[in-house]
Amino acid sequence: DVVMTQSPLSLPVTLGQPASISCRSSQSLVSSDGNTYLNWFQQRPGQSPRRLIYKVSNRDSGVPDRFSGSGSGTDFTLKISRVEAEDVGIYYCMQGTYWPPWTFGQGTKVEIK
Amino acid sequence: EVQLVESGGGLVQPGGSLRLSCAASGFTFSSYWMTWVRQAPGKGLEWVANIKQDGSEKYYVDSVKGRFTISRDNAKNSLYLQMNSLRAEDTAVYYCARGRGLEYWGQGTLVTVSS
Numbered sequence: 001d002v003v004m005t006q007s008p009l010s011l012p013v014t015l016g017q018p019a020s021i022s023c024r025s026s027q028s029l030v031s032s033d034g035n036t037y038l039n040w041f042q043q044r045p046g047q048s049p050r051r052l053i054y055k056v057s058n059r060d061s062g063v064p065d066r067f068s069g070s071g072s073g074t075d076f077t078l079k080i081s082r083v084e085a086e087d088v089g090i091y092y093c094m095q096g097t098y099w100p101p102w103t104f105g106q107g108t109k110v111e112i113k
Numbered sequence: 114e115v116q117l118v119e120s121g122g123g124l125v126q127p128g129g130s131l132r133l134s135c136a137a138s139g140f141t142f143s144s145y146w147m148t149w150v151r152q153a154p155g156k157g158l159e160w161v162a163n164i165k166q167d168g169s170e171k172y173y174v175d176s177v178k179g180r181f182t183i184s185r186d187n188a189k190n191s192l193y194l195q196m197n198s199l200r201a202e203d204t205a206v207y208y209c210a211r212g213r214g215l216e217y218w219g220q221g222t223l224v225t226v227s228s
Contacts, residue, residue, distance in 0.1 A: 037214070039214060039215065041158070041215070043158075048208060048218045048219065048220055048221055049150075049158065049208070049215075049218050050218065051214070051215055051216050051217075051218075054214055054216070060216065090157075092157065092158055094158075094160075094215070096213055096214060099172065099213075100160075100172040100173070100174070101160050101172075101174050101175075102148075102160040102163075102213065103160065104157060104158045104159065104160065105157075106157050107157045107158070
């Protein structure tokens, strides 16, 4: 199984400042079709998860442009350009290249300092 | 608007069974893979199972193989998860999600396995 490792696991941030979350996979996520199936999800306190980013860098509809995804191969990053109060929650990466199983990272908790 | 509404959770004794349902609306259900994901209390997300549009392919996480069965009824726009031989470690909120990319999620239903 592909292991997804996120860092940090806890990220205190100041409102208006940038934040960055790393996600590393145990093997390259480049698929035989040329796509890289790496998604990012946000789970606000008490809510269901919501997809933010698909295939590394594509924002889902309605996702603010302060969220961006980047990376390739085994190293990926979710960046928030300026953290707002509504961004508090847990962020997960997930790979969908080598399945089954589809695998998630452990989650990174973003909180306001 | 895409909506996914799970139901069927509850308290069950170890070794017991439950059947979860997910009612889908706002999209052509028969055109999408569907997925179950769970989250144990205070823990992260775990992919559980998914099923192809016509039900011809089904995949499970190792820990539920032989105990859980995923199915769907495209005429009723519904997804199901039959859970047998439940264990304490199956205690979690179970979410249904659209697609293999999990582009939309339901609100979840809590399954508690305890004596």
